[in-house]
Amino acid sequence: MSTLRIRADLVEQIHRHAADTYPLECCGALLGRDDTEAREVLALLPLPNRQQESPRNRFVVSAEDVRAAERAALQQGLELVGWYHSHPDHPAQPSAFDREHAWPWYSYVIVSSGSGAKLELTCWRLADDRSRFEPEAVVTMVEAPR
Amino acid sequence: MPVKVIIPTPLRPYAGRRESVEFDARTVRDALDRLTTEYGELRRHLFTEEGRLRSFVNVYVNDEDIRYLQKENTPLKEGDQITIVPSIAGGTDGAVAPAAVATATLSKEEILRYSRHLIMPEVGLEGQLKLKQARVLLIGTGGLGAPLGLYLTAAGVGRIGLVDFDTVDFTNLQRQVMFSTADVGRPKLAAARERLAALNPEIQLDTYETRLTSENALDILRPYDVVVDGTDNFPTRYLVNDACVLLGKPNVYGSIFRFEGQVSVFGMPEGPCYRCLYPEPPPPGLVPSCAEGGVLGVLPGIIGAIQAMETIKLLLGRGDPLVGRLLLFDALAMRFRELRLRKNPECPVCGPQPTVTRLIDYEEFCGIRGEEVSAPTATVPEIEPRELKARLERGDDLFILDVREPHEYQICNLNGYLLPLGELPRRVHELDSSREIVAHCRSGKRSAEAVEFLRKAGFRKVWNLKGGILAWSDQVDPSVPKY
Numbered sequence: 001m002s003t004l005r006i007r008a009d010l011v012e013q014i015h016r017h018a019a020d021t022y023p024l025e026c027c028g029a030l031l032g033r034d035d036t037e038a039r040e041v042l043a044l045l046p047l048p049n050r051q052q053e054s055p056r057n058r059f060v061v062s063a064e065d066v067r068a069a070e071r072a073a074l075q076q077g078l079e080l081v082g083w084y085h086s087h088p089d090h091p092a093q094p095s096a097f098d099r100e101h102a103w104p105w106y107s108y109v110i111v112s113s114g115s116g117a118k119l120e121l122t123c124w125r126l127a128d129d130r131s132r133f134e135p136e137a138v139v140t141m142v143e144a145p146r
Numbered sequence: 147m148p149v150k151v152i153i154p155t156p157l158r159p160y161a162g163r164r165e166s167v168e169f170d171a172r173t174v175r176d177a178l179d180r181l182t183t184e185y186g187e188l189r190r191h192l193f194t195e196e197g198r199l200r201s202f203v204n205v206y207v208n209d210e211d212i213r214y215l216q217k218e219n220t221p222l223k224e225g226d227q228i229t230i231v232p233s234i235a236g237g238t239d240g241a242v243a244p245a246a247v248a249t250a251t252l253s254k255e256e257i258l259r260y261s262r263h264l265i266m267p268e269v270g271l272e273g274q275l276k277l278k279q280a281r282v283l284l285i286g287t288g289g290l291g292a293p294l295g296l297y298l299t300a301a302g303v304g305r306i307g308l309v310d311f312d313t314v315d316f317t318n319l320q321r322q323v324m325f326s327t328a329d330v331g332r333p334k335l336a337a338a339r340e341r342l343a344a345l346n347p348e349i350q351l352d353t354y355e356t357r358l359t360s361e362n363a364l365d366i367l368r369p370y371d372v373v374v375d376g377t378d379n380f381p382t383r384y385l386v387n388d389a390c391v392l393l394g395k396p397n398v399y400g401s402i403f404r405f406e407g408q409v410s411v412f413g414m415p416e417g418p419c420y421r422c423l424y425p426e427p428p429p430p431g432l433v434p435s436c437a438e439g440g441v442l443g444v445l446p447g448i449i450g451a452i453q454a455m456e457t458i459k460l461l462l463g464r465g466d467p468l469v470g471r472l473l474l475f476d477a478l479a480m481r482f483r484e485l486r487l488r489k490n491p492e493c494p495v496c497g498p499q500p501t502v503t504r505l506i507d508y509e510e511f512c513g514i515r516g517e518e519v520s521a522p523t524a525t526v527p528e529i530e531p532r533e534l535k536a537r538l539e540r541g542d543d544l545f546i547l548d549v550r551e552p553h554e555y556q557i558c559n560l561n562g563y564l565l566p567l568g569e570l571p572r573r574v575h576e577l578d579s580s581r582e583i584v585a586h587c588r589s590g591k592r593s594a595e596a597v598e599f600l601r602k603a604g605f606r607k608v609w610n611l612k613g614g615i616l617a618w619s620d621q622v623d624p625s626v627p628k629y
Binding site: 062083 | 154155156157158159160187190191201202204206211231232233234235236237238272275276368392393394395463
């Protein structure tokens with residue numbers, strides 16, 4: 001299983017973004033480094049949900065926003081390593097829709113949002129053959145690495 | 147011509163970890179074909195099983211999105227740079243309500259119920275769960291709504307919304323197989339709910355006992371994944387189309403008339419909408435409704451079943467939906483034909499520069515209000531059924547003119563002189579303008595046209611039987627059957 005290391009304050013920030021956006025889905029980019037042993041998330045880039053018609057259960061990051069995220073990563077000397085989004089009133093499990101629209105290699109962080117929901121954060125990577133999402137271990141770091 | 151293809155980071159592991167590759171290619175399609183031939187593992191990430199570019203794959207040629215060029219046929223010249231840019235999408239499946247989460251599995255009973263679906267790999271457990279979490283809205287529970295409601299409920303679509311405000315009457319039973327004789331007089335939604343819940347108690351049924359209007363349409367449609375149009379009138383059809391385009395929802399369209407039917411899937415981003423096909427409604431009165439023109443009862447069964455099949459394919463994400471294709475069915479010839487539909491770049495609703503950005507007044511758009519004002523019924527002299535009966539009993543010399551068709555005359559008649567409306571101009575000399583004439587049809591609409599025509603032709607003593615044979619049966623002689 002691959003591992004994603006993420007700073008505790010960024011986990012907090014993702015939950016806050018999800019809560020602020022609830023009952024709609026929030027989304028954003030994960031910027032960091034992709035070393036051989038573990039991938040690290042060192043910054044976030046919250047993005048607008050471009051899915052305007054059903055933002056309660058769908059999110060879209062447009063190609064233009066993806067390019068903007070790549071530029072933002074480059075400016076900070078980082079790499080675009082993945083994406084986060086929220087599942088309002090749903091568990092933090094990838095949906096079939098998530099999988100059908102996923103890209104390989106990226107880390108997909110999912111958080112649950114909503115009053116009744118347990119605040120979960122999970123991370124997933126698409127299998128090479130697109131057949132499933134494989135869970136990625138999330139290691140929360142209290143201090144900034146290095 | 148050598149061009150350069152830039153590989154995005156997530157795809158590099160499938161392209162020998164390279165950031166870019168160079169090929170000789172003349173079009174974008176050509177370049178992508180070469181790329182995926184050389185790096186076979188890339189194919190499944192860029193193309194669907196049917197070979198179409200995945201919806202979240204964007205291709206740029208020198209910073210220009212090929213969607214605004216010639217798409218995959220965009221020609222390339224030496225030194226062009228092709229960039230593959232992801233767009234990222236996702237979200238939860240199924241209903242927004244938390245209750246739906248708990249149901250994202252199948253019970254033992256459900257596995258048994260849906261076993262014939264589950265053993266097909268194209269559906270399987272995953273597909274059945276998709277159906278269970280799907281939400282479909284049926285507009286109309288009439289002839290098309292019957293097979294739609296029954297089959298979608300039987301198939302296990304988890305949540306089905308029904309919109310109708312009518313009651314069941316005897317003339318419905320010849321084709322609306324969801325209802326039984328005992329349902330006559332009941333609201334359609336109550337009868338439908340009972341029938342569908344008996345068929346599959348697991349399904350959540352939402353009923354909207356209202357006319358779909360520009361005011362309520364967006365709110366009613368919003369919670370659903372797919373909208374199925376089973377309406378029989380133009381204002382509602384345009385309303386459903388526009389609302390689906392505005393909300394970005396697929397619209398499974400079907401229509402029937404006499405022996406012919408049409409089916410298509412509108413409202414998909416890559417495909418046309420109903421307005422691309424028919425920008426303007428037909429003039430009021432030109433296209434008769436089923437009540438006026440008739441319909442063979444089996445026809446909505448066939449067309450509604452095709453709509454149900456298209457709905458399930460959309461929900462499963464399987465097969466080729468009728469997007470950009472209009473399926474025409476002719477029952478007498480027993481033949482299916484298909485027309486290619488193009489997205490109209492100037493479509494006022496789904497085109498790049500839409501002029502209709504919110505719902506409008508569809509009755510006005512279809513000229514219905516205008517028709518009411520100028521309808522001949524409002525202007526021609528009329529006679530009430532009871533008055534006609536009294537005058538006939540007094541022995542007045544009245545000439546009864548029946549302007550219906552011969553096959554209607556066979557159903558019932560008032561012993562009048564049969565001269566179908568369409569033949570009136572040619573056969574007007576058969577009538578004696580010195581006699582008093584009372585014209586009638588089934589409902590009074592066609593005979594009003596006849597009266598207007600005769601008045602213009604110089605007939606002075608001519609009246610329309612108000613309400614036609616239907617009113618005669620209600621007010622004078624209940625033994626005359628209504629049809």
